[in-house]
Amino acid sequence: MKQRSLARNRLRRLSWLRFVLQLATVAGVYLGVSVAVPFGFLLASGGDAQNFVMTNPMLLSSAVLSMAAALIVARAWLASDGCLRHAWSIRPPVNPRRTLGLAALGLGGIVALFGLGGMAIDALDLPKVDISMITDLATAGPVSFALWIVLVAWFAAGFGEELLYRGFLMDRLMRLRGMRGAKWPAAIIQATIFGLAHLYQGLGGVLVTATVGLFLAWLRIANRGNLWACILAHAAVDTLMLSLAYSESLGWLS
16 A cells, blocks of 8 residues: 555656746745845845955855755645655665765766866866855865865755755656656756756856766666765765865865
8 A cells, every 4th residue: 555655656747837836936945045144144244235245154154044945945845745755765775885886986977077077168168167266265264164064065065956956856857747757858957957056157167067967867867766876976076176175275285
Protein backbone atom coordinates (compact mmCIF):
# COMPACT_ATOMS: atom_id res chain seq x y z
CA MET A 1 0.00 0.00 0.00
CA LYS A 2 2.85 2.35 0.93
CA GLN A 3 4.69 1.49 -2.31
CA ARG A 4 1.58 2.33 -4.37
CA SER A 5 1.26 5.69 -2.59
CA LEU A 6 4.89 6.54 -3.30
CA ALA A 7 4.44 5.54 -6.94
CA ARG A 8 1.42 7.83 -7.30
CA ASN A 9 3.41 10.71 -5.79
CA ARG A 10 6.22 10.15 -8.27
CA LEU A 11 3.75 10.36 -11.17
CA ARG A 12 1.55 13.15 -9.83
CA ARG A 13 0.99 15.81 -12.47
CA LEU A 14 1.55 19.54 -12.05
CA SER A 15 -0.36 22.14 -14.05
CA TRP A 16 1.55 24.93 -15.76
CA LEU A 17 -0.38 27.55 -13.80
CA ARG A 18 0.54 25.96 -10.47
CA PHE A 19 4.16 25.58 -11.63
CA VAL A 20 4.43 29.27 -12.56
CA LEU A 21 2.83 30.23 -9.23
CA GLN A 22 5.27 28.06 -7.29
CA LEU A 23 8.31 29.28 -9.21
CA ALA A 24 7.23 32.92 -8.88
CA THR A 25 6.68 32.73 -5.13
CA VAL A 26 10.01 30.99 -4.45
CA ALA A 27 11.92 33.43 -6.67
CA GLY A 28 9.94 36.38 -5.29
CA VAL A 29 10.71 35.51 -1.68
CA TYR A 30 14.38 34.99 -2.51
CA LEU A 31 14.69 38.33 -4.30
CA GLY A 32 12.53 40.12 -1.73
CA VAL A 33 14.70 39.05 1.19
CA SER A 34 17.83 39.82 -0.86
CA VAL A 35 16.60 43.40 -1.23
CA ALA A 36 15.17 43.71 2.29
CA VAL A 37 18.45 42.81 4.02
CA PRO A 38 20.53 45.65 2.46
CA PHE A 39 17.58 48.00 3.02
CA GLY A 40 17.57 47.04 6.69
CA PHE A 41 21.30 47.72 6.94
CA LEU A 42 20.74 51.06 5.21
CA LEU A 43 18.10 52.09 7.74
CA ALA A 44 20.34 50.93 10.60
CA SER A 45 23.18 53.09 9.26
CA GLY A 46 21.03 56.20 9.28
CA GLY A 47 19.62 56.04 5.76
CA ASP A 48 22.59 57.66 4.03
CA ALA A 49 22.20 55.96 0.62
CA GLN A 50 24.89 58.09 -1.02
CA ASN A 51 27.67 56.74 1.20
CA PHE A 52 26.19 53.26 1.56
CA VAL A 53 28.54 50.36 0.78
CA MET A 54 28.07 46.59 0.73
CA THR A 55 29.65 45.08 3.83
CA ASN A 56 30.64 41.57 4.78
CA PRO A 57 27.84 41.08 7.36
CA MET A 58 25.30 42.43 4.87
CA LEU A 59 26.25 40.07 2.03
CA LEU A 60 26.49 37.10 4.39
CA SER A 61 23.09 37.86 5.91
CA SER A 62 21.55 38.40 2.48
CA ALA A 63 22.90 35.10 1.09
CA VAL A 64 21.83 33.04 4.11
CA LEU A 65 18.43 34.62 4.83
CA SER A 66 17.29 34.77 1.20
CA MET A 67 18.19 31.10 0.68
CA ALA A 68 16.52 30.07 3.95
CA ALA A 69 13.33 31.92 2.99
CA ALA A 70 13.27 30.37 -0.50
CA LEU A 71 13.77 26.88 0.95
CA ILE A 72 10.90 27.37 3.40
CA VAL A 73 8.51 28.36 0.59
CA ALA A 74 9.74 25.58 -1.71
CA ARG A 75 9.32 23.03 1.06
CA ALA A 76 5.77 24.22 1.72
CA TRP A 77 4.85 23.76 -1.97
CA LEU A 78 6.41 20.29 -2.16
CA ALA A 79 4.71 19.20 1.04
CA SER A 80 1.33 20.49 -0.16
CA ASP A 81 1.73 18.40 -3.33
CA GLY A 82 2.85 15.32 -1.40
CA CYS A 83 6.20 15.29 -3.23
CA LEU A 84 8.62 16.42 -0.54
CA ARG A 85 10.49 13.16 0.02
CA HIS A 86 10.78 12.44 -3.68
CA ALA A 87 11.94 15.93 -4.71
CA TRP A 88 14.25 16.45 -1.75
CA SER A 89 15.81 13.02 -1.60
CA ILE A 90 18.33 13.61 1.19
CA ARG A 91 17.81 10.41 3.11
CA PRO A 92 21.04 8.56 4.01
CA PRO A 93 22.27 6.94 0.78
CA VAL A 94 21.86 3.19 0.44
CA ASN A 95 25.43 2.95 -0.85
CA PRO A 96 27.60 5.61 0.89
CA ARG A 97 30.71 4.59 -1.05
CA ARG A 98 28.95 5.11 -4.36
CA THR A 99 27.68 8.50 -3.21
CA LEU A 100 31.14 9.62 -2.07
CA GLY A 101 32.64 8.32 -5.32
CA LEU A 102 30.11 10.28 -7.36
CA ALA A 103 30.74 13.37 -5.22
CA ALA A 104 34.48 13.07 -5.90
CA LEU A 105 33.73 12.61 -9.60
CA GLY A 106 31.47 15.67 -9.41
CA LEU A 107 34.22 17.75 -7.81
CA GLY A 108 36.72 16.78 -10.51
CA GLY A 109 34.16 17.28 -13.27
CA ILE A 110 33.17 20.76 -12.10
CA VAL A 111 36.80 21.84 -11.77
CA ALA A 112 37.39 20.58 -15.32
CA LEU A 113 34.31 22.45 -16.57
CA PHE A 114 35.56 25.66 -14.97
CA GLY A 115 38.88 25.19 -16.77
CA LEU A 116 37.24 24.45 -20.12
CA GLY A 117 34.79 27.30 -19.55
CA GLY A 118 37.64 29.71 -18.97
CA MET A 119 39.24 28.66 -22.25
CA ALA A 120 35.91 29.03 -24.08
CA ILE A 121 35.41 32.50 -22.63
CA ASP A 122 38.87 33.50 -23.88
CA ALA A 123 38.20 31.98 -27.31
CA LEU A 124 34.87 33.83 -27.61
CA ASP A 125 36.48 37.03 -26.31
CA LEU A 126 33.91 37.35 -23.53
CA PRO A 127 34.59 39.27 -20.30
CA LYS A 128 36.21 37.06 -17.69
CA VAL A 129 34.11 35.85 -14.77
CA ASP A 130 34.64 38.32 -11.94
CA ILE A 131 33.74 37.26 -8.39
CA SER A 132 36.41 39.43 -6.75
CA MET A 133 33.83 41.25 -4.59
CA ILE A 134 32.86 37.96 -2.96
CA THR A 135 36.40 36.61 -2.62
CA ASP A 136 37.67 39.92 -1.24
CA LEU A 137 35.08 39.81 1.54
CA ALA A 138 35.49 36.08 2.17
CA THR A 139 39.27 36.43 2.53
CA ALA A 140 39.22 39.52 4.76
CA GLY A 141 40.33 37.44 7.75
CA PRO A 142 40.14 33.97 9.34
CA VAL A 143 36.74 34.56 10.95
CA SER A 144 35.27 35.91 7.73
CA PHE A 145 36.74 33.00 5.78
CA ALA A 146 35.25 30.44 8.19
CA LEU A 147 31.82 32.09 8.06
CA TRP A 148 31.78 32.15 4.26
CA ILE A 149 32.78 28.48 4.09
CA VAL A 150 30.07 27.34 6.51
CA LEU A 151 27.23 29.74 5.69
CA VAL A 152 27.73 30.25 1.95
CA ALA A 153 29.81 27.40 0.49
CA TRP A 154 28.02 24.69 2.48
CA PHE A 155 24.58 26.07 3.41
CA ALA A 156 23.51 28.62 0.79
CA ALA A 157 25.33 27.11 -2.21
CA GLY A 158 25.98 23.43 -1.55
CA PHE A 159 22.84 22.59 0.38
CA GLY A 160 20.46 25.37 -0.63
CA GLU A 161 21.07 25.60 -4.37
CA GLU A 162 20.97 21.83 -4.80
CA LEU A 163 17.64 21.57 -2.97
CA LEU A 164 16.23 24.43 -5.05
CA TYR A 165 17.54 23.62 -8.54
CA ARG A 166 18.30 19.90 -8.71
CA GLY A 167 15.58 19.17 -6.14
CA PHE A 168 12.57 21.49 -6.26
CA LEU A 169 12.91 22.81 -9.82
CA MET A 170 13.76 19.51 -11.53
CA ASP A 171 10.92 17.75 -9.74
CA ARG A 172 8.43 20.45 -10.70
CA LEU A 173 9.54 20.42 -14.35
CA MET A 174 9.30 16.63 -14.64
CA ARG A 175 5.65 16.72 -13.51
CA LEU A 176 4.45 19.29 -16.06
CA ARG A 177 2.04 18.35 -18.81
CA GLY A 178 4.07 17.57 -21.91
CA MET A 179 7.26 17.00 -19.89
CA ARG A 180 6.09 14.36 -17.46
CA GLY A 181 9.04 12.13 -16.53
CA ALA A 182 11.34 13.76 -19.12
CA LYS A 183 14.59 14.02 -17.19
CA TRP A 184 16.87 15.69 -19.70
CA PRO A 185 14.54 18.46 -20.91
CA ALA A 186 13.96 19.26 -17.22
CA ALA A 187 17.71 19.13 -16.57
CA ILE A 188 18.43 21.55 -19.43
CA ILE A 189 15.74 24.03 -18.36
CA GLN A 190 16.84 24.06 -14.72
CA ALA A 191 20.47 24.46 -15.80
CA THR A 192 19.49 27.47 -17.93
CA ILE A 193 17.67 29.08 -15.00
CA PHE A 194 20.59 28.23 -12.72
CA GLY A 195 22.96 29.98 -15.12
CA LEU A 196 20.73 33.06 -15.45
CA ALA A 197 20.61 33.36 -11.65
CA HIS A 198 24.36 34.05 -11.84
CA LEU A 199 23.99 36.90 -14.32
CA TYR A 200 25.97 39.15 -11.98
CA GLN A 201 29.04 37.18 -13.12
CA GLY A 202 28.54 38.28 -16.72
CA LEU A 203 27.66 36.26 -19.82
CA GLY A 204 30.69 34.00 -19.39
CA GLY A 205 29.64 33.22 -15.83
CA VAL A 206 26.10 32.40 -16.99
CA LEU A 207 27.37 29.95 -19.62
CA VAL A 208 29.82 28.22 -17.28
CA THR A 209 27.34 28.02 -14.42
CA ALA A 210 24.61 26.64 -16.70
CA THR A 211 27.00 23.93 -17.87
CA VAL A 212 27.83 23.07 -14.26
CA GLY A 213 24.10 22.96 -13.48
CA LEU A 214 23.55 20.44 -16.26
CA PHE A 215 26.43 18.31 -14.98
CA LEU A 216 25.00 18.38 -11.45
CA ALA A 217 21.63 17.26 -12.84
CA TRP A 218 23.39 14.28 -14.41
CA LEU A 219 25.03 13.61 -11.04
CA ARG A 220 21.64 13.44 -9.36
CA ILE A 221 20.30 11.11 -12.02
CA ALA A 222 23.41 8.93 -11.71
CA ASN A 223 22.86 8.71 -7.96
CA ARG A 224 19.27 7.48 -8.46
CA GLY A 225 17.72 10.78 -7.41
CA ASN A 226 19.59 11.14 -4.13
CA LEU A 227 20.95 14.68 -3.76
CA TRP A 228 23.90 14.03 -1.45
CA ALA A 229 26.47 13.59 -4.22
CA CYS A 230 25.38 16.93 -5.71
CA ILE A 231 25.45 18.68 -2.34
CA LEU A 232 28.89 17.39 -1.43
CA ALA A 233 30.39 18.12 -4.86
CA HIS A 234 28.93 21.64 -4.99
CA ALA A 235 30.02 22.53 -1.47
CA ALA A 236 33.49 21.05 -2.03
CA VAL A 237 34.01 23.12 -5.20
CA ASP A 238 33.02 26.37 -3.47
CA THR A 239 35.20 25.49 -0.48
CA LEU A 240 38.13 24.82 -2.80
CA MET A 241 37.67 28.11 -4.66
CA LEU A 242 37.43 30.16 -1.45
CA SER A 243 40.42 28.32 0.03
CA LEU A 244 42.53 29.08 -3.04
CA ALA A 245 41.49 32.74 -2.87
CA TYR A 246 42.32 32.86 0.85
CA SER A 247 45.70 31.22 0.28
CA GLU A 248 46.44 33.76 -2.43
CA SER A 249 45.49 36.63 -0.11
CA LEU A 250 47.99 35.30 2.45
CA GLY A 251 50.72 35.11 -0.18
CA TRP A 252 50.84 31.32 -0.17
CA LEU A 253 49.94 31.20 -3.86
CA SER A 254 51.01 33.54 -6.63
